[in-house]
Amino acid sequence: MTAVYSLAQIKKAVAGLDALPAIEAGFVAYSKGEAVVPPVGELIFADPPGEAHIKYGYLRGDNVFVVKVATGFYENPKHGLPASSGLMLVFDSRTGVLLAVLLEEGFLTNVRTALAGAISAKYLARKPIECIAVLGTGVQARMQAEEVAAVVGCKRVAAWGRRTDALDAYRRDMQAKGFEVSTMQNVGAATRNAHLIITTTASETPILDLKHVAPGTHIVAMGSDTEAKNELSIDLIGAADVYVTDSLLQCSTRGELHHALRAGVRRIEDTVELGQVIADPTLGRANEAQITIADLTGVAVQDIAIAKAVCAVLAHRQAKRGQT
Amino acid sequence: MTAVYSLAQIKKAVAGLDALPAIEAGFVAYSKGEAVVPPVGELIFADPPGEAHIKYGYLRGDNVFVVKVATGFYENPKHGLPASSGLMLVFDSRTGVLLAVLLEEGFLTNVRTALAGAISAKYLARKPIECIAVLGTGVQARMQAEEVAAVVGCKRVAAWGRRTDALDAYRRDMQAKGFEVSTMQNVGAATRNAHLIITTTASETPILDLKHVAPGTHIVAMGSDTEAKNELSIDLIGAADVYVTDSLLQCSTRGELHHALRAGVRRIEDTVELGQVIADPTLGRANEAQITIADLTGVAVQDIAIAKAVCAVLAHRQAKRGQT
Numbered sequence: 001m002t003a004v005y006s007l008a009q010i011k012k013a014v015a016g017l018d019a020l021p022a023i024e025a026g027f028v029a030y031s032k033g034e035a036v037v038p039p040v041g042e043l044i045f046a047d048p049p050g051e052a053h054i055k056y057g058y059l060r061g062d063n064v065f066v067v068k069v070a071t072g073f074y075e076n077p078k079h080g081l082p083a084s085s086g087l088m089l090v091f092d093s094r095t096g097v098l099l100a101v102l103l104e105e106g107f108l109t110n111v112r113t114a115l116a117g118a119i120s121a122k123y124l125a126r127k128p129i130e131c132i133a134v135l136g137t138g139v140q141a142r143m144q145a146e147e148v149a150a151v152v153g154c155k156r157v158a159a160w161g162r163r164t165d166a167l168d169a170y171r172r173d174m175q176a177k178g179f180e181v182s183t184m185q186n187v188g189a190a191t192r193n194a195h196l197i198i199t200t201t202a203s204e205t206p207i208l209d210l211k212h213v214a215p216g217t218h219i220v221a222m223g224s225d226t227e228a229k230n231e232l233s234i235d236l237i238g239a240a241d242v243y244v245t246d247s248l249l250q251c252s253t254r255g256e257l258h259h260a261l262r263a264g265v266r267r268i269e270d271t272v273e274l275g276q277v278i279a280d281p282t283l284g285r286a287n288e289a290q291i292t293i294a295d296l297t298g299v300a301v302q303d304i305a306i307a308k309a310v311c312a313v314l315a316h317r318q319a320k321r322g323q324t
Numbered sequence: 325m326t327a328v329y330s331l332a333q334i335k336k337a338v339a340g341l342d343a344l345p346a347i348e349a350g351f352v353a354y355s356k357g358e359a360v361v362p363p364v365g366e367l368i369f370a371d372p373p374g375e376a377h378i379k380y381g382y383l384r385g386d387n388v389f390v391v392k393v394a395t396g397f398y399e400n401p402k403h404g405l406p407a408s409s410g411l412m413l414v415f416d417s418r419t420g421v422l423l424a425v426l427l428e429e430g431f432l433t434n435v436r437t438a439l440a441g442a443i444s445a446k447y448l449a450r451k452p453i454e455c456i457a458v459l460g461t462g463v464q465a466r467m468q469a470e471e472v473a474a475v476v477g478c479k480r481v482a483a484w485g486r487r488t489d490a491l492d493a494y495r496r497d498m499q500a501k502g503f504e505v506s507t508m509q510n511v512g513a514a515t516r517n518a519h520l521i522i523t524t525t526a527s528e529t530p531i532l533d534l535k536h537v538a539p540g541t542h543i544v545a546m547g548s549d550t551e552a553k554n555e556l557s558i559d560l561i562g563a564a565d566v567y568v569t570d571s572l573l574q575c576s577t578r579g580e581l582h583h584a585l586r587a588g589v590r591r592i593e594d595t596v597e598l599g600q601v602i603a604d605p606t607l608g609r610a611n612e613a614q615i616t617i618a619d620l621t622g623v624a625v626q627d628i629a630i631a632k633a634v635c636a637v638l639a640h641r642q643a644k645r646g647q648t
Contacts, residue, residue: 052415
């Protein structure tokens with residue numbers, strides 16, 4: 001019998017869950033070759049512009065596999081709809097039976113994406129961080145800041161965006177969560193005092209350049225997850241002392257790295273995967289002056305980890321209800 | 325709001341539905357290049373052996389896209405479980421919102437697969453057919469025979485299988501549906517009087533050879549849908565007068581054709597797609613003596629067509645219930 005869980009149930013389960021260790025373990029397994037993660041399935045829509053990504057796979061020897069569909073339609077907010085949606089499916093890997101449908105509407109993708117940023121900051125950001133610069137004003141601009149703040153212990157955010165109304169809304173929302181927020185429409189102003197920069201836009205032309213980045217900065221570049229998107233300039237990617245991908249394979253065709261590979265300013269050998277850094281933190285930041293970049297495109301192991309963690313909570317609750 | 329439909333609801337909807345025209349239209353659209361259907365996503369499991377296929381896509385200009393996951397674990401029946409399962413997802417292609425989850429447990433895949441065989445027989449089999457040979461004793465051996473019989477007007481089946489218990493069960497089930505069934509453990513005996521042969525096994529070595537096939541026969545080869553599976557011998561594929569694929573692209577890497585392409589006994593130019601034959605039946609059988617083969621791997625347009633047709637029925641029923 002397939003369990004179908006609503007967004008409300010899923011949100012409740014996540015509220016009591018620290019999924020960060022599970023996602024770290026997922027990255028480590030992935031970088032050790034213990035995960036089977038085929039290339040991302042993709043549908044691109046032109047009018048209105050949108051995309052659907054299918055990420056799926058399993059950990060070798062595990063008793064489940066996970067399929068995730070995530071959609072992004074960036075004109076949705078004009079019509080009062082969230083830009084992203086989707087669901088996760090958990091199957092028994094020994095029978096193919098569908099165990100659970102998580103109607104998460106993109107929420108779990110947002111959570112695991114924000115946690116990947118936080119994990120990268122945990123291993124790569126210099127400490128302490130006095131200010132976090134956030135480029136972008138969407139859902140991830142909020143969630144990344146929250147998760148990263150929890151890891152680095154800094155609640156001062158300098159936010160950059162193109163629209164003042166979006167910046168105002170961002171400031172209100174984040175202030176309500178206890179953040180000290182300043183807003184800018186100039187990238188250099190936003191990053192001036194920040195040694196941690198999070199890029200969260202769907203931009204297809206670079207918005208962050210080497211000149212905006214002080215020595216010692218860690219950059220979480222999570223906005224780009226297709227071939228066309230691109231947030232970091234080629235010279236910034238080339239100048240990074242430590243360049244971390246969530247998946248070298250994925251970042252070679254989508255995300256930020258592939259732009260730099262093509263331009264010849266960075267070689268594949270001069271990158272390291274996040275799972276390798278987690279397993280051996282000496283592969284990460286070596287000193288206070290290095291620029292580190294985490295190029296995050298989103299890997300199915302994150303979806304597997306969060307879906308499993310949430311299902312465990314939900315099944316446990318259901319079993320408890322069954323007893324009483 | 326996402327609608328979640330159970331297998332029971334879906335079966336009821338299919339019972340009152342003639343989905344054949346919708347699936348024909350899907351094939352035509354596909355062969356005209358009007359469908360966006362990326363390569364099949366695939367997960368292969370070793371222990372126990374199993375597979376999951378993800379098929380997805382949309383018709384250009386349509387207001388939905390469909391993602392289907394189908395699983396096959398062939399040792400399941402030992403544990404009292406069906407070998408195949410899965411679900412279909414219908415999304416709004418203008419917002420990415422998940423409209424419907426069809427918990428069809430592989431049923432709709434079975435229906436659309438059987439209908440593809442029937443469509444191929446409708447356009448390619450010579451008339452009349454006195455006997456249908458069915459190789460295999462599983463779900464598709466039953467459903468293909470039923471759908472094909474409805475199209476060619478023949479309820480005499482000669483069934484081949486390896487196990488007598490499976491053959492006995494097949495005979496019982498099909499007799500209960502009004503079929504006249506003989507069972508054989510020798511392929512040649514099963515095909516002797518048949519000008520329509522349906523191969524429905526998961527065999528990885530050819531079971532049907534040219535010597536088993538009389539002139540004028542139409543073969544529905546639907547068992548093979550991975551790279552490894554193979555039901556037809558190379559010489560049979562080479563000898564066919566009309567070789568029809570459901571998707572040339574898919575059959576070049578999975579199904580039957582790619583084995584023959586590699587062996588050099590058939591060229592891509594000497595094949596035609598089912599959608600082309602439907603649009604222009606003169607591309608099919610030219611006379612009573614030709615051997616025709618339909619190489620069916622299952623194309624996402626079939627899933628799109630059946631999912632849309634079923635959702636239309638279910639939504640209509642829901643709306644009617646809402647009124648009363």
